[in-house]
Amino acid sequence: MNNKFDVIVVGSGITGGWAAKEFCEKGFKTLVVERGRNLEHPSSEYTDMQAPWNIENRNKVSEVYDEEGRYAAVSGYGYFKNATKQFFADDKEFPYSYPKERPFKWVRGYQLGGRSITWGRQSLRWGKKDFEANAKDGHGVPWPIGYDDLAPWYDYVESFVGVSANKDGLAVLPDGVFQKPWELSAAEQVISDNLKKVFTDRHLVVGRAANITEPTEEQQALGRGQCQARSYCKRGCTFGAYFSSLSATLPAAKRTGNLTIVTDSIVTRVDYDEATGKAKGVTIIDAKTKEKREYQARVVFLCASALGSVQILLNSKSKSFPNGIANSSGAVGHYIMDHFTGVLANAEVPGLDDKFAYGRRPIATYIPNYRHDKTDDADFVRGFGYQATAQHRTDTGTAAKREGIGAAVKDLSKQPGPWRFRTLMYGEMLPYFDNYASLHPTKKDKWGIPLLHIDAQIRDNERKMIKQASIDIQAILKAGGCTDIKLNETPENEHIKIGDRIHEMGGACMGEDPKVSVLNKWAQAHDVPNLFVTDGACMSSCATQNPSLTYMAITVRSVDYAAKLLRKNII
Amino acid sequence: MPETPNNPGHSESEKNTASGSVGNVSFIMLLGAGLISIRRRYIKYYSGKFNVFCKRHNRWEIIYMLDNKITRRVFLGTTLCVVTAPLFATLLNEQNNLQKVLMDGQFFNAAELTLLTDVAEIMIPKTDTPGATDAHVIPVLDGLMLTWAGVKSKRQFRFIVAQINDLAKSTYGSVYNKLAFDDRFLLIEQLDKTAFANKKSVLSTHYRRLKEMVFHIYYTSEEANPDFILIPGGYRGSLSKQELDTIQARGYL
Numbered sequence: 085m086n087n088k089f090d091v092i093v094v095g096s097g098i099t100g101g102w103a104a105k106e107f108c109e110k111g112f113k114t115l116v117v118e119r120g121r122n123l124e125h126p127s128s129e130y131t132d133m134q135a136p137w138n139i140e141n142r143n144k145v146s147e148v149y150d151e152e153g154r155y156a157a158v159s160g161y162g163y164f165k166n167a168t169k170q171f172f173a174d175d176k177e178f179p180y181s182y183p184k185e186r187p188f189k190w191v192r193g194y195q196l197g198g199r200s201i202t203w204g205r206q207s208l209r210w211g212k213k214d215f216e217a218n219a220k221d222g223h224g225v226p227w228p229i230g231y232d233d234l235a236p237w238y239d240y241v242e243s244f245v246g247v248s249a250n251k252d253g254l255a256v257l258p259d260g261v262f263q264k265p266w267e268l269s270a271a272e273q274v275i276s277d278n279l280k281k282v283f284t285d286r287h288l289v290v291g292r293a294a295n296i297t298e299p300t301e302e303q304q305a306l307g308r309g310q311c312q313a314r315s316y317c318k319r320g321c322t323f324g325a326y327f328s329s330l331s332a333t334l335p336a337a338k339r340t341g342n343l344t345i346v347t348d349s350i351v352t353r354v355d356y357d358e359a360t361g362k363a364k365g366v367t368i369i370d371a372k373t374k375e376k377r378e379y380q381a382r383v384v385f386l387c388a389s390a391l392g393s394v395q396i397l398l399n400s401k402s403k404s405f406p407n408g409i410a411n412s413s414g415a416v417g418h419y420i421m422d423h424f425t426g427v428l429a430n431a432e433v434p435g436l437d438d439k440f441a442y443g444r445r446p447i448a449t450y451i452p453n454y455r456h457d458k459t460d461d462a463d464f465v466r467g468f469g470y471q472a473t474a475q476h477r478t479d480t481g482t483a484a485k486r487e488g489i490g491a492a493v494k495d496l497s498k499q500p501g502p503w504r505f506r507t508l509m510y511g512e513m514l515p516y517f518d519n520y521a522s523l524h525p526t527k528k529d530k531w532g533i534p535l536l537h538i539d540a541q542i543r544d545n546e547r548k549m550i551k552q553a554s555i556d557i558q559a560i561l562k563a564g565g566c567t568d569i570k571l572n573e574t575p576e577n578e579h580i581k582i583g584d585r586i587h588e589m590g591g592a593c594m595g596e597d598p599k600v601s602v603l604n605k606w607a608q609a610h611d612v613p614n615l616f617v618t619d620g621a622c623m624s625s626c627a628t629q630n631p632s633l634t635y636m637a638i639t640v641r642s643v644d645y646a647a648k649l650l651r652k653n654i655i
Numbered sequence: 656m657p658e659t660p661n662n663p664g665h666s667e668s669e670k671n672t673a674s675g676s677v678g679n680v681s682f683i684m685l686l687g688a689g690l691i692s693i694r695r696r697y698i699k700y701y702s703g704k705f706n707v708f709c710k711r712h713n714r715w716e717i718i719y720m721l722d723n724k725i726t727r728r729v730f731l732g733t734t735l736c737v738v739t740a741p742l743f744a745t746l747l748n749e750q751n752n753l754q755k756v757l758m759d760g761q762f763f764n765a766a767e768l769t770l771l772t773d774v775a776e777i778m779i780p781k782t783d784t785p786g787a788t789d790a791h792v793i794p795v796l797d798g799l800m801l802t803w804a805g806v807k808s809k810r811q812f813r814f815i816v817a818q819i820n821d822l823a824k825s826t827y828g829s830v831y832n833k834l835a836f837d838d839r840f841l842l843i844e845q846l847d848k849t850a851f852a853n854k855k856s857v858l859s860t861h862y863r864r865l866k867e868m869v870f871h872i873y874y875t876s877e878e879a880n881p882d883f884i885l886i887p888g889g890y891r892g893s894l895s896k897q898e899l900d901t902i903q904a905r906g907y908l
């Protein structure tokens with residue numbers, strides 16, 4: 085096989101899929117290198133057509149995994165079920181490292197499509213203030229771009245992705261190119277209306293889902309159909325109704341004839357040409373045979389997920405870059421962030437006993453961050469929002485875990501119960517230089533690649549936010565008309581695992597100053613002009629919104645820029 | 656803080672919604688692979704081999720006997736049939752109203768299956784809706800012991816059968832399968848109470864695990880979810896009961 089391309093894209097997840105599509109559509113011969121196995125779409129690994137009784141093991145993950153210490157990072161979590169387990173990486177097979185007292189949770193999907201198969205599809209724009217935060221309060225490296233730089237690219241990706249959302253008119257959560265929104269439930273509507281009467285800054289809106297409700301011609305041409313409200317998205321979608329690399333970007337790239345994909349190929353390093361001062365290409369290890377191969381290209385895009393790309397950068401050592409490529413600043417691996425929670429609340433929404441819901445809405449609701457600006461009651465900087473839901477009324481459950489057997493107990497089971505609204509705080513973690521990822525000095529995986537060691541924790545500012553979020557949510561629930569509020573706050577001495585929200589970011593942050601940042605405003609390495617990192621590693625702060633839509637917008641903007649440089653033969 | 660299974664944004668909604676009756680679904684069964692047409696949608700099922708039962712004169716009769724794997728209600732011609740999972744042949748002991756399982760399973764032996772089938776039915780009896788036996792809870796459990804259970808669970812589930820027998824002997828002086836129905840019911844009812852009042856004992860722990868699995872299998876069964884719709888077609892969040900019932904009867908939004 086030819087090993088020379090115009091562009092190499094490392095990773096085929098959300099960002100890699102986009103980079104591939106854009107380069108291919110612009111006429112560049114593009115190689116996507118993916119460490120995981122190949123998957124087709126629709127895939128025989130999708131389980132979305134299985135009713136509960138048809139799912140192997142009634143959707144229980146085999147206990148043998150626990151016994152063998154496999155999938156420890158994801159075991160027991162709601163998204164890790166028998167029907168979805170094939171889309172998650174087993175940390176026993178793909179180990180990483182962290183300090184014993186500060187476990188880090190690295191949730192990965194090693195297959196063609198990466199985590200675009202299992203993501204929650206909440207697609208939120210960041211607002212102006214989110215990009216200004218670092219410069220304003222002095223934490224981390226100031227962003228070299230603002231909302232206006234990304235706005236047209238948000239439009240562009242939303243049109244292709246298909247985001248079903250309401251135009252809420254909120255500056256903190258800018259509106260975009262949307263398809264028909266999902267409706268609020270009766271209970272959510274009551275809370276949303278009540279909040280409007282009490283607050284000007286706290287809003288409950290329906291989530292913004294990368295699930296199509298009004299397929300465009302472009303989407304239909306790719307074989308994508310309307311979302312059927314099954315909410316089995318994490319099992320893969322036979323209808324292609326939610327956005328994934330498999331259903332959307334990779335098929336679009338393929339039809340240009342410019343795409344080559346190699347799977348089971350682990351990129352170990354970006355190869356650097358000392359003579360030209362540019363990246364030559366990448367070296368890979370075949371995941372199955374352990375053979376090494378090299379691929380060359382004029383441009384390399386790292387889209388291996390934030391920490392995956394950091395690992396590759398650090399491992400790409402050369403004479404000029406003894407501490408990893410593009411690392412003259414020493415910032416590679418630093419400023420690791422994630423959203424964090426610490427407050428879980430739920431409450432009854434009374435007075436709706438005659439209301440019911442039908443179908444499974446594939447998205448929750450959202451209370452966007454209303455604390456960008458420091459107020460008198462706040463002893464912290466930045467803010468938090470809440471992911472929330474009351475999409476169905478509760479039911480009385482079963483006696484599986486409580487006393488009671490027999491006909492009477494059975495008759496009382498699974499009967500309609502009250503509406504309850506559940507909320508989960510999502511806080512903005514500050515970018516701390518001391519939260520960092522490095523290569524383990526001695527431990528290696530089975531391919532001989534040094535393990536990534538991740539040492540990150542929340543600190544004082546985040547603990548203070550948790551306290552405030554706990555106070556605030558009670559006020560919000562009361563104002564929303566809720567009763568019987570139940571609150572769960574993480575105690576101050578309990579470690580909160582970074583990575584738990586699966587929005588890990590940072591490690592190769594963007595910034596104007598090459599001395600303190602890794603990438604410029606185009607997510608282009610300051611040190612190596614034909615190397616770009618457009619996944620979550622490039623983020624200089626983490627805001628509170630789910631980040632993938634922003635990664636997409638950054639990726640397509642960078643591709644557009646890189647394509648111009650390629651055409652002008654600058655890189 | 657533990658993540659709740661319904662953590663918004665991250666977890667899969669497992670809420671089952673209601674649909675029209677099975678009579679709205681037309682099936683074409685092929686042996687080995689089934690092509691099932693549901694209104695406008697076509698779903699292909701690949702399956703093992705089946706035993707096919709038909710209801711005649713109000714009794715279930717086997718019309719095909721093949722290796723069996725899956726439970727599904729189907730129409731063959733105009734007759735409602737049940738395609739079923741490994742059903743164990745049973746014989747009713749009329750003296751004590753106990754369904755005696757006649758064959759060993761894949762994991763449990765016949766005597767263990769007899770006890771478990773009875774206990775499950777006591778936990779979730781047939782009323783105007785199906786019970787644990789109708790939902791094939793114990794045949795499914797028997798299979799799960801091979802495909803799901805770890806070493807500890809295998810030990811616990813086998814041990815609880817012996818413990819229930821011991822309890823029967825110490826309480827009534829006889830093994831469980833020989834007790835009268837009322838005694839068996841009282842025994843399990845009391846065990847259930849104790850298991851939640853005194854959570855620490857080994858017996859309590861094992862019993863609670865068994866109960867949890869019996870309930871899990873039952874409530875994920877087709878029999879317990881006659882209203883389940885695989886493809887709802889949309890979401891509505893504020894319906895009256897009447898509006899909901901109309902959509903359910905239609906089987907699609």
Ligand SMILES: Cc1cc2nc3c(=O)[nH]c(=O)nc-3n(C[C@H](O)[C@H](O)[C@H](O)COP(=O)(O)OP(=O)(O)OC[C@H]3O[C@@H](n4cnc5c(N)ncnc54)[C@H](O)[C@@H]3O)c2cc1C
Binds near residue numbers: 204
């Ligand atoms: C359960 C869950 C829910 C989520 N919900 C949301 C949500 O609602 N909204 C949101 O915005 N985000 C959500 N996320 C996060 C979202 O999935 C990620 O932000 C997004 O997938 C990141 O895109 P990416 O391209 O950077 O990485 P990925 O999608 O992870 O793709 C990276 C790819 O690179 C490959 N790779 C890694 N290392 C190498 C290597 N060395 N060589 C070759 N290939 C490599 C991987 O196998 C993978 O295919 C969720 C994630 C999960 C798991």
